[in-house]
Amino acid sequence: MLKWNHEAFTEESFLDPSDTSSDDSSDQSQEDFSSDDTDRLKQIERRQSSGLTGETGKHGRLLLAALLDTYCELYETEPAQSKKLFYLICRQLKGMGILDEEYIEELSGVRETYKRAFKTLMGQAKELLEDDGDIPDPMAHHVDGVSRRAIGWDGDTTTDYSSSSDDSGDSEDHLGHSSFERPVFTRTTTPKSPGLTHLERMTLSDWLLPDKGSRYCNEFTEAAMLGKGGFGSVWRAKNLLDGRDYAVKKIILAQNKVAYSKIFSEIKCLAKLDHPHVIRYYGSWLEHSEFAKKKKGHTRNKEKKRHLAALDEQLLFHMEEELSDDEREDNHHHEEEEEDTDGGVVFGDEEIHESPATDTPPSAQSSPWGASSIPRLSIPVPPSSSVPAHIHLSTSHKSNKSSLSSSVETIPRSPDFSASFSIGGPRPRPVSTLAKTRARAASLIGSTTTCLTLFIQMHICTLTLADHLMERDYLSSGPLSTHVIQSTYLPLFRSVLEGVHYVHHDHGLVHRDIKPKNVFLDVIPRERSGAVELYVHKLQRQVWVLPKIGDFGLCVEDGQKMRSKRGEGTAAYAAPEQLNGKLVEGDAIASQKADVYSLGILLFELLHPFSTSMERANMLHNLRRGVLPEAFCAAHGREAALIMWMLSHQPSKRPTCQDLLEMDDAVMSASGTLLRSPPRKEREGSRENGEVDELRRRLVEMEMENRRLRSLVGELQGGDGRQR
Numbered sequence: 111m112l113k114w115n116h117e118a119f120t121e122e123s124f125l126d127p128s129d130t131s132s133d134d135s136s137d138q139s140q141e142d143f144s145s146d147d148t149d150r151l152k153q154i155e156r157r158q159s160s161g162l163t164g165e166t167g168k169h170g171r172l173l174l175a176a177l178l179d180t181y182c183e184l185y186e187t188e189p190a191q192s193k194k195l196f197y198l199i200c201r202q203l204k205g206m207g208i209l210d211e212e213y214i215e216e217l218s219g220v221r222e223t224y225k226r227a228f229k230t231l232m233g234q235a236k237e238l239l240e241d242d243g244d245i246p247d248p249m250a251h252h253v254d255g256v257s258r259r260a261i262g263w264d265g266d267t268t269t270d271y272s273s274s275s276d277d278s279g280d281s282e283d284h285l286g287h288s289s290f291e292r293p294v295f296t297r298t299t300t301p302k303s304p305g306l307t308h309l310e311r312m313t314l315s316d317w318l319l320p321d322k323g324s325r326y327c328n329e330f331t332e333a334a335m336l337g338k339g340g341f342g343s344v345w346r347a348k349n350l351l352d353g354r355d356y357a358v359k360k361i362i363l364a365q366n367k368v369a370y371s372k373i374f375s376e377i378k379c380l381a382k383l384d385h386p387h388v389i390r391y392y393g394s395w396l397e398h399s400e401f402a403k404k405k406k407g408h409t410r411n412k413e414k415k416r417h418l419a420a421l422d423e424q425l426l427f428h429m430e431e432e433l434s435d436d437e438r439e440d441n442h443h444h445e446e447e448e449e450d451t452d453g454g455v456v457f458g459d460e461e462i463h464e465s466p467a468t469d470t471p472p473s474a475q476s477s478p479w480g481a482s483s484i485p486r487l488s489i490p491v492p493p494s495s496s497v498p499a500h501i502h503l504s505t506s507h508k509s510n511k512s513s514l515s516s517s518v519e520t521i522p523r524s525p526d527f528s529a530s531f532s533i534g535g536p537r538p539r540p541v542s543t544l545a546k547t548r549a550r551a552a553s554l555i556g557s558t559t560t561c562l563t564l565f566i567q568m569h570i571c572t573l574t575l576a577d578h579l580m581e582r583d584y585l586s587s588g589p590l591s592t593h594v595i596q597s598t599y600l601p602l603f604r605s606v607l608e609g610v611h612y613v614h615h616d617h618g619l620v621h622r623d624i625k626p627k628n629v630f631l632d633v634i635p636r637e638r639s640g641a642v643e644l645y646v647h648k649l650q651r652q653v654w655v656l657p658k659i660g661d662f663g664l665c666v667e668d669g670q671k672m673r674s675k676r677g678e679g680t681a682a683y684a685a686p687e688q689l690n691g692k693l694v695e696g697d698a699i700a701s702q703k704a705d706v707y708s709l710g711i712l713l714f715e716l717l718h719p720f721s722t723s724m725e726r727a728n729m730l731h732n733l734r735r736g737v738l739p740e741a742f743c744a745a746h747g748r749e750a751a752l753i754m755w756m757l758s759h760q761p762s763k764r765p766t767c768q769d770l771l772e773m774d775d776a777v778m779s780a781s782g783t784l785l786r787s788p789p790r791k792e793r794e795g796s797r798e799n800g801e802v803d804e805l806r807r808r809l810v811e812m813e814m815e816n817r818r819l820r821s822l823v824g825e826l827q828g829g830d831g832r833q834r
């Protein structure tokens with residue numbers, strides 16, 4: 111039940127020692143924020159003295175932010191102006207210790223839910239007002255112009271809505287203002303009397319979920335699960351209104367041990383982006399998973415509902431704890447890797463040891479074009495046959511390793527190596543503040559899993575680049591022809607590059623998890639700029655696909671200081687500094703150059719098919735050490751040089767996406783092609799040439815195999831003959 115409660119605003123009730131929830135949270139806050147964070151502590155003290163701690167305070171602050179937001183929208187119809195107005199007022203309230211930063215920015219998603227809920231509540235209150243003329247005039251309880259009474263619908267009384275505990279005279283708040291009306295919603299625990307109106311019976315669960323029930327159930331038909339990730343599951347769902355299929359990601363918030371700021375940062379990034387090579391975002395919303403279940407035949411009983419209402423408060427408490435925690439960056443993508451005991455990383459079946467920062471491979475010393483820093487647009491493009499010297503160096507390095515395919519060499523590490531290269535699966539973790547917070551949150555939440563669920567509606571893609579490469583490598587035999595590389599894979603790479611460049615250049619963001627699995631291929635009906643033609647085995651035909659970058663779960667602003675010193679990303683693709691959690695120069699700062707490194711690995715994978723996953727693991731491992739296969743360098747010198755440039759060990763020596771695109775444009779204007787497909791006429795010609803080349807190569811191979819088999823048969827027959 112909800113009631114307007116003024117008593118929450120008296121000094122006495124703020125500082126009531128029996129209010130254990132306030133005490134708890136303030137204690138925890140003191141623990142979370144170390145003594146050097148004095149500002150934060152001051153704020154906590156101010157909040158304590160203003161009574162804005164505890165569950166009531168949390169909901170109150172969210173509600174306050176929601177109301178302010180709505181209020182600003184009424185004053186300023188222009189969204190950008192209204193946002194600024196809201197921000198200015200919040201800053202003022204923040205200075206007064208009434209609102210925290212997270213209520214302004216981080217919890218904007220939750221605030222939206224409160225706003226919607228408030229609108230519903232307002233509508234219902236108006237209904238109640240129209241239906242029931244007996245509601246007293248709150249102003250009738252004013253004493254000397256200051257209201258001392260609560261306005262409530264407590265169900266127990268029809269005329270007196272005052273607070274029973276506070277009958278003292280006027281008081282002043284900590285700011286010296288006389289106790290003005292600051293309504294806060296509180297949920298009373300008194301048993302509900304029969305005959306209450308719908309509004310009177312509303313709990314926080316109803317509140318967060320206006321009476322329409324689940325938007326997901328009402329507006330979508332769920333078809334199938336597309337996959338599961340670290341945060342949640344992604345489903346194919348048809349929108350009943352527009353009849354189109356979408357990918358809907360569901361993240362059950364209470365189940366996620368990661369900081370909520372991280373989850374919300376994905377939607378914040380997605381919402382900003384609008385580019386043909388970036389997955390399109392349609393919107394997101396919060397709802398109770400209870401409602402989502404209801405449609406599948408679950409009955410909602412009162413017990414469950416009460417429990418959920420309690421969970422709401424716990425969740426918000428938990429969210430706040432998480433947001434204030436210094437381990438916001440605690441999500442790790444651990445695909446294909448596991449940490450071994452001495453700091454190496456297991457990649458597939460093989461162990462990869464990252465070179466220490468000081469052990470810079472020859473390729474990292476200069477750009478592939480021979481200059482240590484390359485001015486834009488003045489990059490000479492070497493003829494495809496000329497392979498830069500350092501690549502020969504690298505490949506000869508490889509040939510010294512006879513054991514390459516059977517075992518992976520262990521590179522001696524610098525003393526700090528194992529500490530810095532700490533990406534991986536389970537690891538012993540110090541008992542941190544976060545662990546304590548989580549233990550506390552876990553004990554609060556208990557084993558129940560249902561809570562608020564965040565839904566993210568996105569454009570659906572039928573396959574990923576990882577799916578395609580796996581299929582291609584499985585079906586193809588041997589290296590790709592020059593024609594296929596030029597007409598398909600280099601243009602595909604250029605499209606991905608354009609997408610990353612947009613994310614970098616137009617929005618100042620870093621994706622931090624570029625890999626084939628996060629490049630979606632959208633099958634489109636006809637040729638269009640940026641699309642490439644591929645054979646899709648699943649569809650049994652050649653189709654046009656538009657590459658799109660997705661999964662912005664790790665996306666942050668360029669130059670953002672990373673609070674976690676631990677590595678993030680996917681071991682096989684992440685830049686060394688990203689894995690180490692440190693830049694070579696010093697601080698852990700998110701850098702767009704890390705994405706360029708990942709793009710370099712992706713480019714190699716596009717151009718070089720692997721026959722087994724072991725071969726892939728070995729080759730990618732060598733690539734990270736600056737070693738490319740000799741045959742690849744001989745056949746694709748120009749591309750090899752480009753890859754090595756992008757994989758420079760020092761971020762400052764890598765090109766930016768803009769450098770790469772400008773270089774491609776420069777080559778194009780000199781009537782050549784680097785990352786674009788050749789003109790159609792040339793393409794047709796080269797397709798024929800390519801196909802002829804391919805046939806010749808296969809003929810030679812078959813001839814050799816034929817000879818080998820003949821000699822084997824000869825040997826066997828000779829042997830047999832002797833036996834006979």
Ligand SMILES: Nc1ncnc2c1ncn2[C@@H]1O[C@H](COP(=O)(O)OP(=O)(O)OP(=O)(O)O)[C@@H](O)[C@H]1O
Pocket residue numbers: 336337338339340341342343344357359389443568569570571572574627630660661663
């Ligand atoms: N827009 C989409 N269209 C089609 N499939 C998608 C889409 N978005 C995600 N998927 C699929 O859903 C699965 C889960 O994706 P999600 O982004 O949640 O996690 P992930 O990338 O696998 O891992 P993590 O959450 O750790 O980043 C993946 O297999 C992905 O291919």
